Amino acid sequence: MGIVLLVVVAFAVIGLIHFYIWKRLVRDTTRPGRVRRAGAVLAVVLGLLVPATLIGTRTGATALAWPGYLWIALMFYLLVVLLLLEIPMLLVRIALRRRATTAETATADLSEAVPAATAAGANAEPLPVKEQPAGTTTTAPQPRDDDPSPTPPGIERRLLLARGAAIFAGLTATGITAYGARTALSAxxxxxxxxxxxxxxxxxxxxxxxxxxxxxxxxxxxxxxxxxxxxxxxxxxxxxxxxxxxxxxxxxxxxxxxxxxxxxxxxxxxxxxxxxxxxxxxxxxxxxxxxxxxxxxxxxxxxxxxxxxxxxxxxxxxxxxxxxxxxxxxxxxxxxxxxxxxxxxxxxxxxxxxxxxxxxxxxxxxxxxxxxxxxxxxxxxxxxxxxxxxxxxxxxxxxxxxxxxxxxxxxxxxxxxxxxxxxxxxxxxxx
Structure with a gap:
């Protein structure tokens, strides 16, 4: 029973680590679509590679040894770097949120000033209106159906921040793993x-x-x-x-x-x-x-x-x-x-x-x-x-x-x- 519990806990830990890495490297850096789905599939495959490698090498099946163990090392350093980035990332997100709140407050103050100016101008002499030739109509421009909907600035900034952190974590973890492999395999x-x-x-x-x-x-x-x-x-x-x-x-x-x-x-x-x-x-x-x-x-x-x-x-x-x-x-x-x-x-x-x-x-x-x-x-x-x-x-x-x-x-x-x-x-x- 103890061995079964240990295996269950080990699988749960492996799953949580891969979910966290997928969240930070894939979900936070992409919009819903094909790329995000492919990232999810890759995370599942890599998650299954870990126990397959550990079990396989103990039973004589060594085909997965090199890719499996190298991924375990890379996974570990991705986890370490991403966790170290959590605090600075949180501070940057707080700063962005405060900045966005300040901008919204300024916009609200401006919107309150506009009705007052409009009311003041209601008592002024109306400006003459230029008459249009007979048979002429004025049509307001209509939005095109294929125009992309604009991304709110706050969302775009968070996306860029997440991508920057993901690139940094990926390059750092890969560099550390490559250096460590060269060291381990040397005399x-x-x-x-x-x-x-x-x-x-x-x-x-x-x-x-x-x-x-x-x-x-x-x-x-x-x-x-x-x-x-x-x-x-x-x-x-x-x-x-x-x-x-x-x-x-x-x-x-x-x-x-x-x-x-x-x-x-x-x-x-x-x-x-x-x-x-x-x-x-x-x-x-x-x-x-x-x-x-x-x-x-x-x-x-x-x-x-x-x-x-x-x-x-x-x-x-x-x-x-x-x-x-x-x-x-x-x-x-x-x-x-x-x-x-x-x-x-x-x-x-x-x-x-x-x-x-x-x-x-x-x-x-x-x-x-x-x-x-x-x-x-x-x-x-x-x-x-x-x-x-x-x-x-x-x-x-x-x-x-x-x-x-x-x-x-x-x-x-x-x-x-x-x-x-x-x-x-x-x-x-x-x-």
Missing amino acids: PRLDRVQITLAKLPRSMDGFRIATVSDIHLGPLAGRAHTERVVAAINRTQADLVAVVGDLVDGSVAELGAAAAPLRDIQSKHGAFFVTGNHEYYSGAEEWLAEVERLGIRTLRNQRQLITARGGAIDLAGVNDIAGEGTSTGGPDIAGALRDRDPGIPVVLLAHQPIQVHDAADNKVDLQLSGHTHGGQMVPFNFLVRLEQPVVNGYARFGDTQLYVTNGAGFWGPPVRVGAPPQVTLVELRSP
Whole structure:
């Protein structure tokens, strides 16, 4: 029953959004007729495209993926821009209404003055009337049946205002969407961050971890996307590579070939992987086995001692929260850190930033996470902040430090605005 209610609400929201966009872009900018009807039909088609895309991509029908997801992004930014225009548009309409009221008052005052002038002239001598020749009649001009009826000035001004707003919203939303698509489909940028660990041996000062998350192989991101990400990772020449979840959106049968370039990841001390929530929508057990086959070590509530340069760190990894109730199980930070040497610093790989609270309770030195996409499409970052303690970048929770990377891929619309795809090189420093 809950799922049915959710579907009904989702369809209602989609319908209301498309009705609002149609009202502002079509009904308010056109007169009744063929163009308005065509706009209504287009709005209905685009409204149905959204659920068709979301359902189709989950069931393997990907034909609508590109047009559907691009329209979702464009629809979102049309909605945002049009809502932002509501207040200035309201102020302009109020100003026009006051101006029209002032003009009507002036016209009324003039009409009251005319009868008075007429009455004053009634007592004056009548002017002589020129006689017309016999047989001549005077006919007043008659209006033509095909003359268009004049549009009241107020209506014409409102129409022009609505058209101006629609053009501005359309161009702005299209420009933002195009920019976001170009950003999302480009190679991830490399960001560098230095983080000091109090217990890091001096011999390991400068130890580098290439951190990547949310690659999201799927219907719109295939093998070429993986190759771009792997190339970006390898350019870092990192000591260790951490892949912190949400690698795929599909089964091994569908995306195994797209994931194959992951075997080319290069690092001195290996590559490690923990699950994200999307692995549990795509067959987590199969993907854990496939990732291992590609030469990447999976950490399932486990800890691996990394020895380098005469020192050591504990690299721990936990399952995502979405694993609770599945065969892999949910996260168990305490179990992963059981019997550890408290003198060795711990770096925890956990997909969701919200796990930092448990990490702090277990005295983790540094947690590396993803999941948020940095918000992916501004202003979604404000909504993400309601769920996660950090959207992207660095934060501190007591003695536990957290770094959240933007992720290298995208989910849903192939669009990133304000959160470019990213591979982060985390350089560990000793005090």
